[in-house]
Amino acid sequence: MSExxxxxxxxSLSTIEMAPGAIVTGTVVDIDNExxxxxxxxxxxxxxxKSQFLDESGAFALALGDQVKVALEVVDDSxxxxxxxxxxxxxxxxxxxxxxAFENTExxxxxxxxxxxxxxxxxxxxxxxxxxxxxxxxRPLRETAHLEGKPLEFRVxxxxxxxxxxxxxxxxxLERENSEEREALLASLQEGKxxxxxxxxxxxxxxFVDLGGIDGLLHITDMAWRRIRHPSEMVDVGDEVDVRIxxxxxxxxxxxxxxxxxxxxxxxxxxxxxxxxxxxxxTVTxxxxxxCFAxxxxxxxxxxxxxxxxxxxxxxxPSKVVNVGDEVEVMVLDIDEGRRRxxxxxxxxxxxxxxxxxxxxxxxxxIRGKIKSITDFGIFVGLAGSIDGLVYLSDIAWNEPGEEAxxxxxxxxxxxxxxxxxxxxxxxxxxxxxxxxxxxxxDFVTINDRGxxxxxxxxxxxxxxxSIRLAEDVVGVLKASEISVDRMEDARKGVSEGQELELKIxxxxxxxxxxGLSLKSKAIDExxxxxxxxxxxxxxxxxxxxKTTGTLGDLIQAQLQGNxxxxxx
Numbered sequence: 266m267s268e269x270x271x272x273x274x275x276x277s278l279s280t281i282e283m284a285p286g287a288i289v290t291g292t293v294v295d296i297d298n299e300x301x302x303x304x305x306x307x308x309x310x311x312x313x314x315k316s317q318f319l320d321e322s323g324a325f326a327l328a329l330g331d332q333v334k335v336a337l338e339v340v341d342d343s344x345x346x347x348x349x350x351x352x353x354x355x356x357x358x359x360x361x362x363x364x365x366a367f368e369n370t371e372x373x374x375x376x377x378x379x380x381x382x383x384x385x386x387x388x389x390x391x392x393x394x395x396x397x398x399x400x401x402x403x404r405p406l407r408e409t410a411h412l413e414g415k416p417l418e419f420r421v422x423x424x425x426x427x428x429x430x431x432x433x434x435x436x437x438x439l440e441r442e443n444s445e446e447r448e449a450l451l452a453s454l455q456e457g458k459x460x461x462x463x464x465x466x467x468x469x470x471x472x473f474v475d476l477g478g479i480d481g482l483l484h485i486t487d488m489a490w491r492r493i494r495h496p497s498e499m500v501d502v503g504d505e506v507d508v509r510i511x512x513x514x515x516x517x518x519x520x521x522x523x524x525x526x527x528x529x530x531x532x533x534x535x536x537x538x539x540x541x542x543x544x545x546x547x548t549v550t551x552x553x554x555x556x557c558f559a560x561x562x563x564x565x566x567x568x569x570x571x572x573x574x575x576x577x578x579x580x581x582x583p584s585k586v587v588n589v590g591d592e593v594e595v596m597v598l599d600i601d602e603g604r605r606r607x608x609x610x611x612x613x614x615x616x617x618x619x620x621x622x623x624x625x626x627x628x629x630x631x632i633r634g635k636i637k638s639i640t641d642f643g644i645f646v647g648l649a650g651s652i653d654g655l656v657y658l659s660d661i662a663w664n665e666p667g668e669e670a671x672x673x674x675x676x677x678x679x680x681x682x683x684x685x686x687x688x689x690x691x692x693x694x695x696x697x698x699x700x701x702x703x704x705x706x707x708d709f710v711t712i713n714d715r716g717x718x719x720x721x722x723x724x725x726x727x728x729x730x731x732s733i734r735l736a737e738d739v740v741g742v743l744k745a746s747e748i749s750v751d752r753m754e755d756a757r758k759g760v761s762e763g764q765e766l767e768l769k770i771x772x773x774x775x776x777x778x779x780x781g782l783s784l785k786s787k788a789i790d791e792x793x794x795x796x797x798x799x800x801x802x803x804x805x806x807x808x809x810x811x812k813t814t815g816t817l818g819d820l821i822q823a824q825l826q827g828n829x830x831x832x833x834x
Contacts (some may be wrong), residue, residue, distance in 0.1 A: 275305050281633045288357050293331045301327060303335055303349055311335065311349030327674040334358065352391065359390040360426055372438055377413045387419060387433055394419070394431035403439050404473065404480065406466050411502040430448070447478035450826055454479075454513050454520065459527065465505045472496045474508060474522055481520035483508060490525050490532070490564025494552065501523070531564040532605055539597045539607075544614055549591045557583045559595055559609060567607030569595060576612045576619065576692075577651040586611065618650025619689040630684045631701070643667075644674060646682055646696055654694035656682060660671070663706065664738045707737040708775050710780065718787065723764045731756050733768065733782055740780075743768065747783035759784075 294310060295302035296810035301318055304310045315333065317760075318327050327333070336353035344382075366373045375389040384397040393568075396419070401409060420441075423432035454476075462474035462481065471484040488499045501505055512521040531672065537546065539561065547559035547567070556570040572579050574586045587593055596613040600606075626632065634646040637653055644656040658667025674680065674781060682696040713719050713735075721733035731748075733741045746752075748759035760766065771789065 270664060287337045287355055288334055289337060290332055290333050290460065292328055293329055293333060296327065296329060301480065303333060305337070306336065313349050313351050356391040359392045363389065363392065363421055363424055363431060364426075367424045370420065372418040372420055373821060374416050375419050375433065375435070376416055377409070381830075385413075387598065389419070389431070389433070392431055394421075394433045395512050398433065400434040402465070403436055404466070407468070408466065408502060430519040442478075450476060450478045451515070451518065454510060456510050456513055458510045460505065460507055460510070462522070464500045464502050464506060464509055467496050467500070467502060469495065472500055474506060476508075476520065479520060481508065481510070481522040483522040487511065487521075487523035487525055489560055491527075491560060492558065492566050494551075505582065525564070532602060535565065535602060535607075536600050539600065541597050541599060544594055546592050546607070547595050549587045549589050549593060552583045552587075552589060554582070557587055559593065565607070567595070567597070568607040569609045569611050572597065573608075573610035573612055576615070576617055577653075617689070618652045619692050619694075622648065622650055622694065623687045624688045626685055626687065628686060631681060632684065633679055633681050636674055636678050636680060639671060639674065639676060644671065644680075644698075646680060648694065652692075652694070654682070654684075654696040656696045656698055660685065660695075660697035660699055663702070663704050665800050671768070690769060693818050705736065706778050707775075709736050709739045710775065713770060715770055715773050717770050718767060719770060719782075720767050721782070723760050723762050723766065726760060726762055728755050728757065731760050733766065735780065741768070741770070741782040742779060743782040743784065747771070747781075747785050750785050750788060 272757045289305045290304035291305035293301055296315075298315070298586050300312050300315055302310045302312050315325060318333075319325055335349040335351050336357060337349065365371070367405045368612070373389055375394065376389050377385050378387045384395055384399075385398045387394045387815045388553055399405070401412070406412075415437060417434035418438045419435050420437035421431065422434050422437065423430065431765065446537040460476060462476045464472050464483075465475045465480060468475045469485075471482055471488075473480045474483050483500075484497075485493060485496050488496060493499060506524065508522040508524055509526045510520060511523045511526065513519070517788055518724075524549040545561060547561050549557050550560050550566060551558040553676035554571075556568050556574070557726055558568055569583075571581065571583060574583060575581050593611060594614040595609040595611055597607065598610050598613070599608040602658070629799065632648070634648050634654070637647045638645045643658050644661070645653045646656060648654050658671060661667050672821075677807065680698065681699055681701060683700040685695040685697045685700065687694050719741075721735040723743075724732040724734045724740065726732075729745055731743045733743050735741050743756070743760070745754065746757060753759050765778070766784065767787065768782040768784055769787040770780060771786055772779075772782045774781075
């Protein structure tokens with residue numbers, strides 16, 4: 266009997282490869298809480314940790330008598346025990362499966378579980394493989410989160426068990442899968458066709474959608490009728506979406522897709538729903554430096570330009586008037602359906618302070634206000650309703666240049682002004698300071714018009730003219746040519762500063778506030794009067810003997826020549 270057992274044992278050993286690392290099939294003979302005992306036909310059984318038999322979900326499913334493959338680690342150690350490993354057997358089985366897939370160009374299943382330099386790591390059962398970044402998809406992907414942690418199919422493109430090196434490609438699988446579907450899909454694609462697709466990738470300008478073998482671009486402007494800032498507001502990677510083919514270039518295999526085209530265009534008959542001048546409530550969706558965008562309804566936005574936000578301040582920043590999400594009342598100012606643009610106004614829904622000012626104030630009214638700013642051309646005065654009026658330099662003082670008079674005023678100072686004009690249409694209010702007082706120039710020329718004789722004192726003398734003070738704040742001009750009937754080149758030779766003169770007003774320029782004076786005209790008038798008197802006497806004397814002494818002009822000319830001779834002597 267013992268001889269028969271020995272023969273049987275030797276026969277069993279001859280059928281088992283005894284080298285460490287060999288993969289053998291054993292029978293489960295015992296299971297306890299921590300280990301599994303497996304008999305592989307050797308002198309002793311091997312005890313393997315129970316954890317090595319857990320499946321991918323962590324479950325244990327072995328029973329007594331089950332056949333399992335294990336790896337021989339040590340056939341007979343110093344204690345006479347056999348050491349076995351289920352993990353090494355699994356790895357060996359996986360390597361065999363990888364070799365078979367590599368030789369027969371078959372796909373294997375794996376899970377992307379991490380990123381490394383140049384690509385990703387992929388777990389294929391007990392083997393960790395490398396997936397180059399360029400072989401993840403047919404097209405480069407910026408985001409791969411939607412692929413990680415999910416079972417995917419790969420093609421083994423490089424295998425070296427000695428170096429434990431496995432390289433796989435997902436792109437090769439996709440290209441093979443898509444080749445037949447792609448050809449069929451390309452043949453069926455046509456512009457205007459509606460179909461379903463899966464969002465593969467998002468960019469700043471749109472989303473790439475897998476149509477089942479070919480990718481199409483869903484541009485951000487074709488996602489919704491309303492304005493969106495990023496495609497993620499509408500779709501996420503992995504979403505199944507309904508799209509319409511807008512354009513298909515068969516030569517380049519480029520497909521342009523649209524989502525908003527599946528619904529009605531909200532811009533149709535927009536002018537009927539929102540006539541120009543109508544007032545409606547809209548929601549502020551975005552702020553910019555030049556205004557804000559407000560949504561009238563889903564897919565319809567209008568622009569409220571910064572100049573249409575506030576009556577008083579044309580350059581106010583939109584954030585000081587509204588915030589994103591605010592519901593505000595707006596007026597439709599203009600609609601351009603061709604360019605899909607709506608101009609809206611906020612200030613038009615509020616009282617116009619220019620109209621209110623014009624209704625409550627009239628020309629000539631005296632009002633008070635604080636100086637808001639001083640410019641090169643005048644003074645801006647703050648008025649009721651947060652609007653401004655302007656005092657031009659020429660309206661600051663009667664007898665002082667505006668450039669000098671304006672220096673007496675400071676920003677923030679309260680001043681009294683007179684309303685000169687109100688133009689609510691042009692949003693302009695003209696004010697005056699000098700009009701608060703009576704104009705001495707106007708008063709003077711009202712009494713002393715052209716031809717009148719006036720008295721004055723020489724205030725200053727120059728080569729060309731002299732300034733004559735006629736009254737307080739009233740000055741006339743005596744040019745050198747008007748000093749004497751004789752030609753005079755230098756006024757300083759005819760008059761002197763402080764000299765009191767009687768002169769004739771020969772011109773009045775009310776616009777430029779200039780009074781022209783003349784000594785020569787006064788002298789000529791006096792000579793004419795003397796000659797007329799002389800002529801009258803001569804006529805009376807000539808009338809007694811029937812003779813005349815010449816015309817009046819001859820007499821005047823003779824008188825002037827006589828005066829010159831007397832002056833010369």
